């Protein structure tokens with residue numbers, strides 16, 4: 001058993017036997033791992049094992065069996081996220097995507113930092129739908145999917161009103177639209193935004209504004225990409241879809 005101090009994010013917890021819990025943490029230094037918390041409700045850890053809690057943890061790591069949380073300090077919670085059901089449901093989805101994208105015990109400090117940054121920006125009140133889209137497009141690589149939203153797959157020209165072809169897994173420029181009669185017929189702003197999202201540095205984020213129609217189209221196209229290239233069914237994503245429908249009912 002090895003003792004380590006690491007920043008970590010609680011992904012979720014679940015009941016285990018009568019009174020104990022299993023807690024999944026994404027740690028900065030050792031990837032995602034499951035920790036055993038005995039007598040969870042009476043434990044000093046009770047308040048820090050809630051989902052979306054960030055802290056510096058003192059961990060007892062065991063590569064072959066259960067790991068343990070010894071102690072913690074510097075606890076931070078995302079208060080604004082927890083106070084709003086919409087933001088919370090998007091944050092929960094982003095966290096479960098990160099959980100699905102890499103194996104347990106896999107060291108990935110970049111993904112860890114990117115996830116924390118995304119949650120911080122959601123907590124500051126930046127557009128959670130757009131932040132989620134950026135997260136989805138940048139995490140595709142972790143699922144082994146590499147898509148280029150920058151240039152035409154045939155002539156490699158850039159800066160044109162592109163469309164996306166699932167057949168060629170890439171962009172078509174107007175001169176090459178005809179290569180795929182089943183191309184996506186996207187609003188060219190969609191590939192343009194996805195190209196920006198792929199290379200976006202978070203400081204530029206304030207400069208991106210997307211209207212509601214385009215947001216809806218982005219959501220639809222990302223769903224199509226995920227269906228085709230990733231193929232995972234996350235409960236948290238279904239919840240977002242249902243929330244959207246519920247919102248529509250309220251409007252009509």
Ligand SMILES: [Zn+2]
Pocket residue numbers: 152153154155156157172173174175176
């Ligand atoms: Zn072309």
